Amino acid sequence: MEINFRKAKFKALAATIDQCPASDVPEIVMSGRSNVGKSSLINALVDNKKLARVSQTPGKTRAVVFFEIDEKLLIADLPGYGYAKVSKEMKSSFSSLADSYFTSGRKFDLVLHLMDIRREPTDEDVAMLEYMNANNIRYFVVFTKCDKFSAAQLRRRIEELKDIYNFDENADIFAVSSMKKQGLDELREAIAKLLI
Numbered sequence: 203m204e205i206n207f208r209k210a211k212f213k214a215l216a217a218t219i220d221q222c223p224a225s226d227v228p229e230i231v232m233s234g235r236s237n238v239g240k241s242s243l244i245n246a247l248v249d250n251k252k253l254a255r256v257s258q259t260p261g262k263t264r265a266v267v268f269f270e271i272d273e274k275l276l277i278a279d280l281p282g283y284g285y286a287k288v289s290k291e292m293k294s295s296f297s298s299l300a301d302s303y304f305t306s307g308r309k310f311d312l313v314l315h316l317m318d319i320r321r322e323p324t325d326e327d328v329a330m331l332e333y334m335n336a337n338n339i340r341y342f343v344v345f346t347k348c349d350k351f352s353a354a355q356l357r358r359r360i361e362e363l364k365d366i367y368n369f370d371e372n373a374d375i376f377a378v379s380s381m382k383k384q385g386l387d388e389l390r391e392a393i394a395k396l397l398i
């Protein structure tokens with residue numbers, strides 16, 4: 203089976219978890235704080251600037267938006283999350299739509315967890331990574347907005363981040379720029395290899 207990320211279309215918009223569409227294809231979830239570049243990355247992966255709405259204002263994506271890729275994959279574009287104060291009591295704090303996506307029991311196959319390469323880890327990111335590790339959720343870490351760095355700076359920053367986050371040796375880590383279309387082939391290939 204092949205996937206070329208070319209035939210992408212809007213599938214559904216869910217303002218509540220009940221409105222998420224039934225599906226029998228693998229599902230990828232875009233996760234990460236507001237403004238990190240989730241919608242932009244979807245557009246870049248499928249090379250269609252207009253598919254997912256890109257916001258200038260953080261927090262603009264208020265629903266879960268589903269896109270179908272090559273009739274073989276669904277991508278769920280979550281609203282930017284805010285689990286600022288969660289750690290042990292994460293479950294009780296899971297209240298936003300993005301949070302309830304994860305606790306709804308909906309089946310999904312891979313999370314793309316996006317973090318801005320220029321920023322330091324936030325409590326939300328650390329909590330999300332812990333949550334995925336604790337629940338055996340398969341995820342790729344995707345550092346976004348890498349066009350802000352030179353190649354040398356980027357290499358140094360990624361080493362620094364590996365230390366900061368203390369990632370597993372075999373963690374799947376990607377560095378992308380949706381704007382400059384960097385790192386997209388690697389990510390597409392890894393997705394296809396895992397899911398198709």
Ligand SMILES: Nc1nc2c(ncn2[C@@H]2O[C@H](COP(=O)(O)OP(=O)(O)OP(=O)(O)O)[C@@H](O)[C@H]2O)c(=O)[nH]1
Pocket residue numbers: 234235236237238239240241242243255256257258259260261262263280281282283346347348349350378379380381382
């Ligand atoms: N320099 C740079 N800016 C980017 C890149 N990707 C996204 N942006 C900018 O970051 C801002 C937010 O992008 P979105 O894709 O809307 O972010 P989002 O994560 O979907 O945001 P929410 O929907 O609010 O959760 C926009 O102004 C984009 O133009 C990138 O690769 N490089």
Ligand SMILES: [Mg+2]
Pocket residue numbers: 240241242255256257262263279
């Ligand atoms: Mg968005």
